[in-house]
Each structure stands twice: as structure tokens, then as C-alpha cells.
Amino acid sequence: MPPDKHRPPSDDGDVYVSPRYLATATGIGDPALTPLLELGWDLEHDDLANAYVHAPDHTIRLGFLPEGADDGLWRINAYKDSFAPPTWGVCFNDTCPTEFVTAFTTALAKAYEQGPDAYLADPDTISEHRQPFLAVVPLLQRGWQLDHPRRGVAAIHSPDGLAWLEFTTGDLDAKAELTTRDARWHLWAGTSADRPFWYVTASTDTPVALIGAITECVSDPVPLPRWREDTYSYVAGMAQLTPILPPRPPVPTPLDIQRAATRRSATALPTSVPRWSTTSRPAQPGSSR
Structure with a gap:
């Protein structure tokens, strides 16, 4: 059977988790570090x-x-001055799927190669890559729905209502944005923002292109490979878990082996088959044997 082009190859898992924003963290940070280390950082x-x-x-x-x-x-x-507070900051918590972090660091590595204007643009500069709407486009294209806006917060959620992106308008405390979840951008999954399955925060002035890399990855319909026993029980009931490999055949019991041997002996040919000898002559008429 040819491989399903909508399923990624997996060398680390026995099930595919769909939707991917219900997957667990992998616990391995190397994939997210690689894009930056390859630049010589x-x-x-x-x-x-x-x-x-x-x-x-x-x-x-x-x-x-x-x-x-x-x-x-x-x-x-990110810093404009090494001795000053960060210009912007992004945080992924310890249950966030590593693939989302990797999407961000990959985009960050690309922006760094393009130069400071791609990742340290002047906050007062109005340019296309800083428009918040651009980070929402991947979600809208994949069926996410705008939520009824509440005072100071615009939100969009996945079709099943289990993943959310919130954008806070108005002034925010710059220090709190870097140390708490009270940030300009708040992306999370779960049934409650107070106790999410995972979350990501991004402060004011985080380049929208970098946030868009996260939303593009989070909303990707391709499932993520995981080990079934590592999938959180409260998530497993909401996510679709599809085996990556067909189930192994059951190990035969001694009774199965005995039954198989009995069937083979019942259908086996006799050890000898009587037949006419090629040297025998046919009986003469009227003679007795």
C-alpha cells in the first residue's frame, strides 16, 4: 500500500494524534534547537x-x-541593547508540542539571516510584516472561527473549540508580558484558559511573521506521531488516535498450537499409497489368484 501523503513518516511513536494541537510534548528539545545551532549560534x-x-x-x-x-x-x-530589557519575548510552556517550538525557531533563524529589520523592527514603524491580522490568516483559512469579542480581547478558536488564539488590545505592562501569561498574544489548547493543556505567549512587538509560523503549524491538518502511553488521559478522550503500524498478530497459545497440529495430521496424505506393481501381469480369464 503506498504511504498516505497526508501522514508524516514516524520514527518516534505508535499512534497519530489528530488534531495535532491535542498532542503532548515530546520531551526532546533538539529539533527546536537545531535551526539556530546550524547558524553557528x-x-x-x-x-x-x-x-x-x-x-x-x-x-x-x-x-x-x-x-x-x-x-x-x-x-x-530579542534585544536591541544587550544591557536593556528585551524588545520582545516568547514563551512555550512545558507541555507544548515541540513541533510548534521548532516552527518558531525555524522562522526565527530565517529572519535572523535576513537582518535586524526582520526581527527587531522599530515598534513605531507601520509595515506589512507587523500587521496582527497576518498571524490569523492561517487559522481562518483552515476553518477557525472568530469569537464574539470581549472588552480588550479579540479571539479566534478551532472548529472544535479546543484551541484558541487571543490578542489583547490596549496598553500592557511590559514586564508582566515577559514573566506572566498577560501578554499581547496568548495561544492555548484545552477546555479552559485557566488550566490549558499547553500555552504560548508572545509580547508586544514580537514580529507577526514569527507568530504566523506558530499558527501555521498549530492549524496544520497533518497529525503528529506520539506514543500512546505518553498521551495524557484527559486529551486521549478528545483526540483521534490512529495506529501508525497495523497491530501485531497475537502470540499463539499452547492450545492454538495443539489445534493446528491436529488439523495438519487430519488433512495429511497417507504415508504409503498401494498401487499396482509395474511387473504384475493381468490375471488370465478363468484363473484364480
Whole structure:
């Protein structure tokens, strides 16, 4: 059977999770670090196994923090001045699928190669790549629905209502945006924003193209491979889990083996078949044998 072009090849999982925003984290950070390391960015570790990656000019820093102070596993900040507060910051929590982080770091690596205007544009500059609507386009194209706006917040959600993107209007506290979930952009999945399955936050002035890379990946209809036993029980009841490989045939029991042997012996040919000898002569008429 030819492979399904809508399913990714998998070397790490026994089920496909659909929709992909109900998948769990993989627990492996290497895929998300690779796009930046391939540019020659520096990698360091601390005594707690946290990893830190920064651009050669120190305008961007990434922290992979499994032993961090909170559930912010991935923190990416950009700086115009190495000694000043970040110009913008993005956070992925510890249950966010790694594929979404990888989509962001891949777009970030591309923007870095294009130059500072692609990732450190002046907040006062009105340009196409800073229009918030551009980050919502992938969601609208895939059937996400605009929610009834509430005061100060515009929102859009997936068709099943289990994934949301919220954009806060008005003024926000710059420090709180970098340290809490009270940020300009808030993307999450679950049945409640207070207790999401996972979340992503992005502060004011985060380039919209980078946020669009996340929304493009989150809304992609292609499922994600995962191990069934690692899928959270409260998610498994909402997601569709499709086996990647056909189930293995059951191991035969001793009774199955005995029955098979009995069937073979019942249908086997006799060990010898009587037949006329080629040297025998036919009986003469009237003679007795």
C-alpha cells in the first residue's frame, strides 16, 4: 500500500494524534534547537541541565529550561541593547508540542539571516510584516472561527473549540508580558484558559511573521506521531488516535498450537499409497489368484 501523503513518516511513536494541537510534548528539545545551532549560534549548559543558545551578536537569546523556576520550558527574547530589557519575548510552556517550538525557531533563524529589520523592527514603524491580522490568516483559512469579542480581547478558536488564539488590545505592562501569561498574544489548547493543556505567549512587538509560523503549524491538518502511553488521559478522550503500524498478530497459545497440529495430521496424505506393481501381469480369464 503506498504511504498516505497526508501522514508524516514516524520514527518516534505508535499512534497519530489528530488534531495535532491535542498532542503532548515530546520531551526532546533538539529539533527546536537545531535551526539556530546550524547558524553557528553558541550553546551553553548550566549545572541543572538547562540549555542556553544565543546569537553571535547577542541580539537573541533562547533558554531551554527543564529545571526552570516555572513551567516556561522555552523562553526566547530579542534585544536591541544587550544591557536593556528585551524588545520582545516568547514563551512555550512545558507541555507544548515541540513541533510548534521548532516552527518558531525555524522562522526565527530565517529572519535572523535576513537582518535586524526582520526581527527587531522599530515598534513605531507601520509595515506589512507587523500587521496582527497576518498571524490569523492561517487559522481562518483552515476553518477557525472568530469569537464574539470581549472588552480588550479579540479571539479566534478551532472548529472544535479546543484551541484558541487571543490578542489583547490596549496598553500592557511590559514586564508582566515577559514573566506572566498577560501578554499581547496568548495561544492555548484545552477546555479552559485557566488550566490549558499547553500555552504560548508572545509580547508586544514580537514580529507577526514569527507568530504566523506558530499558527501555521498549530492549524496544520497533518497529525503528529506520539506514543500512546505518553498521551495524557484527559486529551486521549478528545483526540483521534490512529495506529501508525497495523497491530501485531497475537502470540499463539499452547492450545492454538495443539489445534493446528491436529488439523495438519487430519488433512495429511497417507504415508504409503498401494498401487499396482509395474511387473504384475493381468490375471488370465478363468484363473484364480
